[in-house]
Amino acid sequence: MKELDPLLHSQLRLAVMSILMNVDEADFVYLREKTDATAGNLSVQLDKLYSAGYISLEKGFAGKKTRTVCKVTGKGRKAFEAYVETLKEYLNL
Amino acid sequence: MKELDPLLHSQLRLAVMSILMNVDEADFVYLREKTDATAGNLSVQLDKLYSAGYISLEKGFAGKKTRTVCKVTGKGRKAFEAYVETLKEYLNL
DNA sequence: GAAGATGGTTTATAATATAAACCGATTTAC
DNA sequence: GTAAATCGGTTTATATTATAAACCATCTTC
Numbered sequence: 001m002k003e004l005d006p007l008l009h010s011q012l013r014l015a016v017m018s019i020l021m022n023v024d025e026a027d028f029v030y031l032r033e034k035t036d037a038t039a040g041n042l043s044v045q046l047d048k049l050y051s052a053g054y055i056s057l058e059k060g061f062a063g064k065k066t067r068t069v070c071k072v073t074g075k076g077r078k079a080f081e082a083y084v085e086t087l088k089e090y091l092n093l
Numbered sequence: 094m095k096e097l098d099p100l101l102h103s104q105l106r107l108a109v110m111s112i113l114m115n116v117d118e119a120d121f122v123y124l125r126e127k128t129d130a131t132a133g134n135l136s137v138q139l140d141k142l143y144s145a146g147y148i149s150l151e152k153g154f155a156g157k158k159t160r161t162v163c164k165v166t167g168k169g170r171k172a173f174e175a176y177v178e179t180l181k182e183y184l185n186l
Numbered sequence: 187g188a189a190g191a192t193g194g195t196t197t198a199t200a201a202t203a204t205a206a207a208c209c210g211a212t213t214t215a216c
Numbered sequence: 217g218t219a220a221a222t223c224g225g226t227t228t229a230t231a232t233t234a235t236a237a238a239c240c241a242t243c244t245t246c
């Protein structure tokens with residue numbers, strides 16, 4: 001059996017990627033609310049996705065507050081699609 | 094977002110369950126070959142599925158050799174199906 | 187009867203996920 | 217104006233998980 005990309009086979013990272021696949025961009029706060037994750041956990045998992053080149057992170061400002069904007073990259077999009085294909089084999093979909 | 098049953102959200106356990114969903118029963122050796130897992134890892138993960146009540150384990154003999162036969166239980170089947178449904182939300186299937 | 191296989195289990199280690207504690211800046215309350 | 221909460225995160229410590237290595241008992245082959 002093919003292996004499931006371990007970077008995506010994690011509940012929170014998968015949730016994040018799933019969201020990013022459907023919206024042009026999303027910021028840290030939005031992702032935290034949508035996924036119900038703690039900020040610490042989210043921060044760590046975003047870093048991992050970023051280090052893998054699956055998402056981009058832009059740290060800027062919204063007014064006077066910091067704002068981190070995330071987008072899925074082409075590489076991330078491909079990886080996600082491959083993951084879905086592999087998973088379908090496991091699930092018999 | 095709903096949470097993914099952590100017992101099933103593990104590569105090897107998912108592979109095992111996926112196989113068991115499609116065959117009336119499967120023994121240890123067959124599962125090891127199909128999944129390409131080490132015996133130790135498989136043994137541990139089967140125990141976890143068993144402890145959760147997702148599979149049954151029958152340790153018997155085939156001729157003179159020991160033979161462990163695994164089957165998915167009703168509970169396991171339900172859990173697997175719920176997992177698939179939840180996952181579909183993540184994957185937008 | 188010693189030297190592999192076979193069919194596993196136990197145990198030690200590496201990797202992962204998660205939350206708690208923290209930090210700097212900003213707003214609010216007094 | 218300054219003390220206290222709040223916001224947007226990051227770092228670090230801890231619990232959980234996955235995984236492989238080492239092991240054990242039985243059987244087979246030479």
